[in-house]
Amino acid sequence: MALSTTHLLLHIKPPRIPSLFQSQSHRVSSSSLPILRTKFLIPTHPRHSNPPKQTMNRPPAASVQSAASQAMSLIQSSPPTWQSSVLSNLLIFLLGSPILVSGLSASGIGAAFLLGTLTWRAFGSSGFLLVAAYFVLGTAVTKVRMKQKEAEGVAEKRKGRRGPGSVIGSSAAGCVCAFLSILGVGGSGYSRLWQLGFVASFCTKLSDTVSSEMGKAYGKTTYLVTTLKVVPRGTEGAMSVEGTFAGxxxxxxxxxxxxxxxEVSAPEALICVIASQIANLGESIIGAALQDKEGFRWLNNDAVNVINISMGSILAVLMRQVLLQNWSM
Incomplete structure (x- = not known):
């Protein structure tokens, strides 16, 4: 019942009756007004609150750890996939960006990324590390005595930072070998040949780069390979003892x-060295006889590089087939 749960207390205090003799200006105070005092006793009912919902989201740290674990599993996938190749190159290029910027232009870095992805897909991390070693060594020797080379007018453009043309010219033969390996041309019996050609092409290019840069930096006497005439350092087709030995x-x-x-066996490594020196000699002959000559203006350094590394790669494959076909590799 309402009366059993609610008490109404009403207190009324009657107002004082003003005297007839009081002034009309007298103001009635608030205390003289009727005061209605009420007191309600309202029953309270317990609230039925829902229990807090538990979130099922994973902690951010666990999500990051899971993503990192999946990425590492993808990178370590064997045989390599295109996804693992792209992811591996992204990670390595981000970590090695200071070195890349010192040796390559922006477009050159883009070309190098494509080369690295293709290399990882074809030959895995070992093939990629071989190319990385070539790049680091080649960039280092290019910077040797840079001021002296610039003063003599024989330094590489952009202070040795290579563009896409140089990257492609230095890796064209290796890229062909990588594609042949990915496509499985010739079956499993030829996969070793494509790998040998790949290594030989970069041995040839590194030898050419080192011999040229060290010859321009330290070569005391340089000879034109076709006539053995003494020529200034940096002349196309010129060779020096110091540069040749360094290469x-x-x-x-x-x-x-x-x-x-x-990547290669010990006998195959020896083949790579021999093929690289023969190819570099041929490149010097081409440079001295044809480069910058009338009718051969198209034969720039990048084109000569493609010919050079192609010779080194092909020679290595042929030498293996002829000299080591009966050897256990």
Whole structure:
């Protein structure tokens, strides 16, 4: 019942009756007005609150850890896939951006990314590391005595930062070998040949770069290979003892790296060194006889580089087939 749960207390205090003799200006105070005092006792009912909902979202740290784990699994996938190749190159290029910027232009970095992705897809991390070793060594020797080279007018453009033409010219033969390996041309029996051609092409290019740059920096006497005439340092087709010896050491070093990572066997590494020196001699002859000559204006450094590394790659494959076909590789 309402009366059992609610008490109404009404207190009325009667107002004072003003005297007839009081002034009309007298103001009635608020205390003289009727005061209605009420007191309600309202029953309270317990609130039925819903229990807090538990969120099922994973903590951010767990999500990041899971994503990192999936990325590492993708990178380590064997055989390599296009996805793992792209992801691996993105990670490596981000971490190695200071080195890349010092040796490549912006467009050159883009071309190098395509080369790295193709290399990883064809030959995995070992093939990629071989190309990385070539790039680091080639960039380092290009910077040697840069001021002296600039003063003599024989330095590479953009202070040695290579553009896309140089990247493509230095890797064209290796890219062909990579595509042949990915497509499985010739079956499993030829896969080793494409791998050998790949290593030989970069041994050839590194040897050429080192011999040229070290010859321009330290060569005391340079000879034109076709006539043995003494010519200034940096002349197309010129060779020096210092540069030739440095180029030979560079080819041996990169072939050793390829052998250590399982890209080639020890006899194949020796083949890469021999093929690189023959190809570099041929490149010097082409440079001295044809480059910058009338009718051969198209034969610039990038075109000569393609010919050079192609010769090194093809020679290595042929030498293996002829000399080592009966050897256990």
């Amino acid at each position: 030979l050491l560079a080819a041996i070093l990169l072939a050793f790296v390829g052998c250590a990572m399982g």
